[in-house]
Amino acid sequence: MSETMTAEYVASAARTDAPPAITLDKVNKWFGALHVLRDVSLQVAQGERVVVCGPSGSGKSTMIRCINRLETHQEGRIIVDNVELSDDVRALDAIRREVGMVFQSFNLFPHLTILENCTLAPIWVRRMPKAEAEDLAMHYLEGVKSPEQAKKYPGQLSGGQQQRVAIARALCMKPRIMLFDEPTSALDPEMIKEVLDTMIGLAADGMTMICVTHEMGFARTVADRVVFMDRGEIVELGTPTEMFERPKTDRLQMFLSQILRGH
Amino acid sequence: MSDITLNSAATVPEAAPRKAPVSQVGIVGWLRTNLFSSWLSTAVTLLLAYLIIRWAVGFVEWAFINAIWSVPNNQTQACRDLKGTGACWAVITEKHRFMLFGTYPYEEHWRPFLVCLLFVGLYIVSAMRRFWRWELALVWVATLTVIGVLMWGGVFGLTYVPQERWGGLPITLILATFGLAFAFPLAILVALGRRSSLPAIKAICVLYVELIRGVPLISLLFMASVMFPLFLPEGMNIDKLLRAQIAIILFAAAYLAEVVRAGLQALPKGQYEAADALGLSYWQKTGFIILPQALRLVIPPLVNTFIGFFKDTSLVLIIGIFDLLTAGKTAIIEPAWQGFGVEVYVTIGAIYFVFCFAMSKYSQNLEAELNRHRRR
Ligand SMILES: Nc1ncnc2c1ncn2[C@@H]1O[C@H](COP(=O)(O)OP(=O)(O)OP(=O)(O)O)[C@@H](O)[C@H]1O
Ligand SMILES: [Mg+2]
Numbered sequence: 001m002s003e004t005m006t007a008e009y010v011a012s013a014a015r016t017d018a019p020p021a022i023t024l025d026k027v028n029k030w031f032g033a034l035h036v037l038r039d040v041s042l043q044v045a046q047g048e049r050v051v052v053c054g055p056s057g058s059g060k061s062t063m064i065r066c067i068n069r070l071e072t073h074q075e076g077r078i079i080v081d082n083v084e085l086s087d088d089v090r091a092l093d094a095i096r097r098e099v100g101m102v103f104q105s106f107n108l109f110p111h112l113t114i115l116e117n118c119t120l121a122p123i124w125v126r127r128m129p130k131a132e133a134e135d136l137a138m139h140y141l142e143g144v145k146s147p148e149q150a151k152k153y154p155g156q157l158s159g160g161q162q163q164r165v166a167i168a169r170a171l172c173m174k175p176r177i178m179l180f181d182e183p184t185s186a187l188d189p190e191m192i193k194e195v196l197d198t199m200i201g202l203a204a205d206g207m208t209m210i211c212v213t214h215e216m217g218f219a220r221t222v223a224d225r226v227v228f229m230d231r232g233e234i235v236e237l238g239t240p241t242e243m244f245e246r247p248k249t250d251r252l253q254m255f256l257s258q259i260l261r262g263h
Numbered sequence: 264m265s266d267i268t269l270n271s272a273a274t275v276p277e278a279a280p281r282k283a284p285v286s287q288v289g290i291v292g293w294l295r296t297n298l299f300s301s302w303l304s305t306a307v308t309l310l311l312a313y314l315i316i317r318w319a320v321g322f323v324e325w326a327f328i329n330a331i332w333s334v335p336n337n338q339t340q341a342c343r344d345l346k347g348t349g350a351c352w353a354v355i356t357e358k359h360r361f362m363l364f365g366t367y368p369y370e371e372h373w374r375p376f377l378v379c380l381l382f383v384g385l386y387i388v389s390a391m392r393r394f395w396r397w398e399l400a401l402v403w404v405a406t407l408t409v410i411g412v413l414m415w416g417g418v419f420g421l422t423y424v425p426q427e428r429w430g431g432l433p434i435t436l437i438l439a440t441f442g443l444a445f446a447f448p449l450a451i452l453v454a455l456g457r458r459s460s461l462p463a464i465k466a467i468c469v470l471y472v473e474l475i476r477g478v479p480l481i482s483l484l485f486m487a488s489v490m491f492p493l494f495l496p497e498g499m500n501i502d503k504l505l506r507a508q509i510a511i512i513l514f515a516a517a518y519l520a521e522v523v524r525a526g527l528q529a530l531p532k533g534q535y536e537a538a539d540a541l542g543l544s545y546w547q548k549t550g551f552i553i554l555p556q557a558l559r560l561v562i563p564p565l566v567n568t569f570i571g572f573f574k575d576t577s578l579v580l581i582i583g584i585f586d587l588l589t590a591g592k593t594a595i596i597e598p599a600w601q602g603f604g605v606e607v608y609v610t611i612g613a614i615y616f617v618f619c620f621a622m623s624k625y626s627q628n629l630e631a632e633l634n635r636h637r638r639r
Contacts, residue, residue, distance in 0.1 A: 070536055107537035111556050111636055121541035153636035176277035
């Protein structure tokens with residue numbers, strides 16, 4: 001892991017001249033009476049990499065799940081790739097095609113082979129011919145160093161391999177934005193690096209990324225900005241150096257000291 | 264720590280594997296651990312062995328040694344003289360055509376016979392995974408059409424046989440096959456509907472399942488046969504078999520829907536979310552991700568319900584439809600053959616058993632094969 005931690009900063013591809021890839025404007029969300037997102041506002045530029053951190057239950061997952069509408073927000077606006085999220089089904093389809101997501105628990109489809117996992121959505125959502133989808137899948141599987149797994153089932157792979165395949169599966173839809181929800185939290189320490197390396201590679205290719213993670217080394221290596229959330233609010237926001245070396249709020253200070261003690 | 268183990272493994276020469284003690288392996292070992300592990304288990308083993316052997320000997324004597332296989336023109340006195348010490352298989356020899364085909368015209372029996380063969384053939388073809396393609400649906404439609412033509416006749420020079428005269432095994436197979444073929448897709452829709460986010464659809468599905476499950480099949484059949492025609496306009500008459508068939512479909516679907524729903528609920532939420540996140544539509548998600556996994560999970564209870572319904576078709580006897588069981592009962596109404604119910608029921612039981620056992624065995628294979636991906 002230490003290699004990742006000390007890896008050199010990957011040059012940012014963030015483009016401030018273009019319209020933002022994602023805009024959250026005073027987003028509010030309740031689960032029943034529980035107010036889980038409070039006036040969350042955030043702009044992510046195209047090619048920008050944002051790392052989200054914060055204590056458990058602070059609403060990190062809920063925020064990024066609102067971006068591809070796995071959760072619906074109740075107030076405020078979310079605009080992804082110039083399309084505003086609403087109840088309009090076509091807008092939803094368009095956004096889900098452009099936004100890939102990687103989950104903590106991989107969520108590969110266990111009854112399909114790795115290759116089928118990767119080709120299903122391109123074939124049926126993007127209407128890609130099967131042969132082309134398979135070529136594309138093999139290309140991305142090679143990208144995540146797992147081409148030899150293509151004919152296996154997810155159950156036959158280690159956690160790290162499964163997560164890399166899950167990344168490849170999302171990439172096969174050629175998304176412009178990738179969301180990661182604690183992609184390494186369910187992994188054994190020796191597998192974390194292989195997944196983080198894959199993600200660093202993705203960052204180097206200029207992908208717009210929002211990543212919920214507590215891997216501070218990863219944040220330093222790729223993040224343009226770090227967002228610290230607590231109790232449903234964005235408490236602090238800045239470059240990794242600002243955030244980790246000169247935290248302004250007590251809450252972030254406390255959180256960082258807990259993280260460091262935990263590691 | 265792993266270093267230490269590695270090093271020690273390298274320096275200490277590997278011990279040759281020793282054979283397990285004789286008392287643990289082979290037949291002797293098996294007998295010892297399973298049947299004779301203590302004096303109590305030895306006693307139970309011996310007692311049960313004695314009972315099983317006595318019963319088996321008794322059965323062989325009754326069914327084979329003392330049995331009478333045929334009698335000249337309905338002279339059953341020889342059978343009665345056995346006083347139950349031997350089976351009178353003569354009743355089967357004499358009445359098997361009636362048991363199998365009911366009151367279907369005798370000289371036309373080849374038609375229901377062919378129908379039974381077609382059904383069995385259809386089952387075998389459908390069971391092979393090789394043929395699981397959409398063309399299989401065409402095969403079903405074609406076969407069922409041929410079956411209808413054979414049973415009814417009236418075309419291609421076949422004499423017309425009204426439905427009231429159908430009976431026996433074809434009726435049982437028709438009720439069971441059509442019943443499950445229609446009930447299963449309906450059940451899937453109802454199960455999906457019960458989990459729908461649209462309140463109206465959800466309410467209808469819940470109401471349907473609870474209403475149908477809340478009444479016995481017998482009362483549904485009664486309603487279908489007695490009450491339903493009262494609501495129909497004068498002169499309009501839906502075939503009695505069709506009404507019973509619809510009642511069976513509706514009943515089976517309610518039960519199957521709950522089995523399918525159990526499978527849907529057992530799937531982790533992440534599977535739904537991953538499919539959504541990839542942009543799959545509702546039906547793509549359901550067809551490619553959710554149902555294939557959910558149905559695999561519930562193969563055992565699904566087949567359990569299938570088997571139950573195969574046998575429940577025999578309840579149509581109460582509305583006067585001649586299925587296999589009713590035909591068997593009717594066969595021994597004739598005075599000469601009264602009192603030979605055991606032989607008839609054993610035979611009919613055997614026929615039911617063959618079908619149910621085949622289903623059960625097949626489902627075990629299917630389960631093993633479809634769940635291959637879980638093996639490492
Ligand atoms: N489906 C749900 N129904 C009700 N409450 C929920 C639901 N999902 C999340 N919550 C609640 O919303 C709050 C925010 O949850 P969220 O999962 O976004 O937190 P998180 O920051 O991702 O935490 P963690 O680090 O544990 O993943 C929590 O209090 C959680 O209990
Ligand atoms: Mg979370």
